[in-house]
Amino acid sequence: MNDLKNALIKAQEDVRANCPMAPSITNFVTIDFVANAQIAVGGSAAMVYMPDEGGAMAEISKCLYINVGTLIPVHAETVPNAAKAAHEKCAYVLDPVAAGMGELRTKLLTDMKDYPPAIVRANASEVITLAKMWGLIDTDEGKVRGVDSTESVESAREAAETLARFIKGAVCVSGKDDLITDGERTILSFGGSEYFARITGSGCSLGGVCAVYHSVTDPFTAAVAATNAYNVAGAMAEKKAEGTASFKVAFLDALSNMTGDDLAACPMKEI
Numbered sequence: 121m122n123d124l125k126n127a128l129i130k131a132q133e134d135v136r137a138n139c140p141m142a143p144s145i146t147n148f149v150t151i152d153f154v155a156n157a158q159i160a161v162g163g164s165a166a167m168v169y170m171p172d173e174g175g176a177m178a179e180i181s182k183c184l185y186i187n188v189g190t191l192i193p194v195h196a197e198t199v200p201n202a203a204k205a206a207h208e209k210c211a212y213v214l215d216p217v218a219a220g221m222g223e224l225r226t227k228l229l230t231d232m233k234d235y236p237p238a239i240v241r242a243n244a245s246e247v248i249t250l251a252k253m254w255g256l257i258d259t260d261e262g263k264v265r266g267v268d269s270t271e272s273v274e275s276a277r278e279a280a281e282t283l284a285r286f287i288k289g290a291v292c293v294s295g296k297d298d299l300i301t302d303g304e305r306t307i308l309s310f311g312g313s314e315y316f317a318r319i320t321g322s323g324c325s326l327g328g329v330c331a332v333y334h335s336v337t338d339p340f341t342a343a344v345a346a347t348n349a350y351n352v353a354g355a356m357a358e359k360k361a362e363g364t365a366s367f368k369v370a371f372l373d374a375l376s377n378m379t380g381d382d383l384a385a386c387p388m389k390e391i
């Protein structure tokens with residue numbers, strides 16, 4: 121655990137020192153929240169849509185963020201182009217929002233098995249569904265109900281570990297407690313706030329923040345750093361919040377003051 125804590129401290133210092141740009145192809149609902157969260161932790165944001173733009177961004181950044189939340193026809197080209205380019209030239213974080221719903225989403229996510237991400241950040245249902253789609257596990261769990269999870273974080277452990285080994289990266293399953301694994305080590309990160317479940321985009325922005333940290337460190341450390349940042353800042357924000365909107369503002373404030381020591385002090389447990 122001490123090595124991990126030191127790596128978290130270094131990751132936060134390196135992000136603040138280098139302001140890495142982690143470009144996103146992400147949904148229209150929460151795009152502003154993703155950009156602001158990336159900037160708050162010390163990174164920089166650039167949101168793109170066009171089929172040639174993800175590839176161009178992969179040339180000039182260390183990690184892209186791809187979130188398939190609101191697909192429109194242009195994404196049929198944009199998403200695979202960006203994912204392939206990022207897989208070859210740098211890396212990407214995937215949020216497989218509502219995995220299993222609709223033809224285009226299913227095709228885009230299924231095809232990503234050939235050019236996988238370095239980090240998958242998703243809720244339990246989406247992690248189980250993606251692992252099933254890629255033929256890595258066989259289970260009846262993982263029923264989709266739009267963008268929200270119907271499964272517990274613990275129930276996604278095997279899917280997450282199998283997926284992490286396949287992508288040779290990390291998987292972060294979010295929920296009340298968050299599970300992060302690289303297929304060898306699995307930890308739970310604690311904290312946060314129930315307010316997260318009452319605003320949209322906490323998961324989407326967490327994926328974008330994973331991409332910022334992965335621009336300076338390995339996938340597992342990056343996924344833990346982002347998750348711990350959310351758990352620490354979420355708990356701080358809850359103390360100030362008077363409702364969901366003031367929670368969101370207080371959360372971004374807390375994220376913008378995040379230090380490496382805060383990340384290391386977040387309660388975690390190896391399981």
Ligand SMILES: Nc1ncnc2c1ncn2[C@@H]1O[C@H](COP(=O)(O)OP(=O)(O)OP(=O)(O)O)[C@@H](O)[C@H]1O
Nearest residue numbers: 294295296312313314316317320321322323324350
């Ligand atoms: N009940 C809860 N208590 C504490 N933290 C929570 C709770 N539910 C979610 N979170 C936190 O919210 C963040 C997003 O996780 P969540 O599972 O809600 O993602 P999501 O369903 O993909 O969200 P969205 O699709 O709205 O972006 C994580 O940091 C997670 O720890």
Ligand SMILES: Cc1ncsc1CCO
Nearest residue numbers: 147149189190217267321
């Ligand atoms: C509400 C919603 N619908 C599509 S994407 C999204 C953001 C949360 O995943």
Ligand SMILES: [Mg+2]
Nearest residue numbers: 217267323324
């Ligand atoms: Mg989500």
